Amino acid sequence: MATQEQIRALLESHAEGDDKRFTAVALQLAAQAARNGQSRFASELKHLVDSMRSSKNNLKTTTLDPDVQSSLGDISSYVSVSFPNAKLSELVLSEQVRGSIQRLLLEQQQRDNLKLHGLCPDSHVLLVGPPGTGKTSTARVIAGELNLPLYTVRLETVISKYMGETAAKLKAIFDFAAISRGIYFFDEVDALAVKRTAENDVGEMRRVLSSFLQFMEEEATESIILAATNNPQLLDPALFRRFDLIIEYGLPDSKGVKSLIQNRLANASFSRIAWSKICEDAFNLSPAEICLAAEDAAKDVILSGREKITTEDLSSALAHRRSIMIHYAK
Numbered sequence: 155m156a157t158q159e160q161i162r163a164l165l166e167s168h169a170e171g172d173d174k175r176f177t178a179v180a181l182q183l184a185a186q187a188a189r190n191g192q193s194r195f196a197s198e199l200k201h202l203v204d205s206m207r208s209s210k211n212n213l214k215t216t217t218l219d220p221d222v223q224s225s226l227g228d229i230s231s232y233v234s235v236s237f238p239n240a241k242l243s244e245l246v247l248s249e250q251v252r253g254s255i256q257r258l259l260l261e262q263q264q265r266d267n268l269k270l271h272g273l274c275p276d277s278h279v280l281l282v283g284p285p286g287t288g289k290t291s292t293a294r295v296i297a298g299e300l301n302l303p304l305y306t307v308r309l310e311t312v313i314s315k316y317m318g319e320t321a322a323k324l325k326a327i328f329d330f331a332a333i334s335r336g337i338y339f340f341d342e343v344d345a346l347a348v349k350r351t352a353e354n355d356v357g358e359m360r361r362v363l364s365s366f367l368q369f370m371e372e373e374a375t376e377s378i379i380l381a382a383t384n385n386p387q388l389l390d391p392a393l394f395r396r397f398d399l400i401i402e403y404g405l406p407d408s409k410g411v412k413s414l415i416q417n418r419l420a421n422a423s424f425s426r427i428a429w430s431k432i433c434e435d436a437f438n439l440s441p442a443e444i445c446l447a448a449e450d451a452a453k454d455v456i457l458s459g460r461e462k463i464t465t466e467d468l469s470s471a472l473a474h475r476r477s478i479m480i481h482y483a484k
């Protein structure tokens with residue numbers, strides 16, 4: 155139910171011609187309704203707000219149009235929307251990681267069926283692992299496979315030094331997520347939910363963390379809240395309990411190295427490759443680095459007017475990537 159405060163805000167903003175405030179309050183009401191299980195009322199409100207906006211701005215606002223950035227309203231300055239058509243088959247993953255993603259997709263695809271039995275699909279997911287192992291790619295794949303928009307939260311613009319502003323922005327994102335089904339991706343979430351320690355125990359950061367924890371606690375909506383981190387050890391332990399599923403990414407095994415290179419260079423021709431040597435050369439490199447090395451090798455071959463990629467091409471490209479990594483990791 156709308157509170158007196160909200161009704162007053164609606165009337166005032168209407169009288170003052172303050173469209174921004176009017177839609178913000180209306181969306182807040184829709185989000186509240188969604189959380190109270192009144193999903194039909196929530197989506198009616200959401201449609202009314204969308205059509206009001208589109209008639210005002212003459213903008214396309216259907217959630218499946220790539221031009222919807224502006225329909226995000228207030229949150230458009232810190233959330234970007236995209237419509238990736240990435241597929242799970244494009245990623246090289248361990249059986250375990252692939253299995254977890256497949257299960258997540260299946261639960262979402264069968265969510266009505268699960269709900270009939272009083273069960274909810276997993277909706278709060280944390281991706282953990284070193285840089286370049288496929289976490290951001292997985293966000294794109296989940297959106298692509300489920301045919302849902304990917305809302306990427308730009309945390310660097312969410313976090314503000316002004317009292318209360320970060321929490322207010324987070325609330326606006328979670329309100330939006332409650333009524334617009336999609337994948338909400340909080341990349342490098344450690345920026346937001348870092349552990350409380352003696353040094354960083356600043357009042358404002360504590361408030362930000364506790365409001366984030368509170369939003370994460372809210373009943374699952376139709377959306378998926380996806381977070382990723384390279385530094386799980388920095389996260390506040392209380393955050394882990396908020397996730398239904400934690401997926402851990404790692405470096406590829408030798409079969410993975412071979413698949414990464416072959417997938418990336420699907421159109422290239424190879425001479426006989428000594429894969430066991432290549433796997434040794436790729437030891438400890440991330441999938442991202444291996445893909446880049448594969449591309450370097452293919453470019454070398456083209457630029458020197460040759461046709462086939464050799465073991466030597468791949469080997470030296472991997473060595474080059476490793477030297478860059480060692481140089482910058484210092």
Ligand SMILES: Nc1ncnc2c1ncn2[C@@H]1O[C@H](COP(=O)(O)OP(=O)(O)O)[C@@H](O)[C@H]1O
Pocket residue numbers: 244245246247283284285286287288289290291292414441442443445
């Ligand atoms: N598991 C993977 N399978 C295939 N390609 C990958 C994988 N991980 C990373 N890549 C490649 O590296 C790039 C960067 O990976 P990304 O998903 O951004 O890593 P992360 O978010 O874990 O740092 C991707 O665009 C993709 O080309």
Ligand SMILES: [Mg+2]
Pocket residue numbers: 286289290291341382
């Ligand atoms: Mg990433």
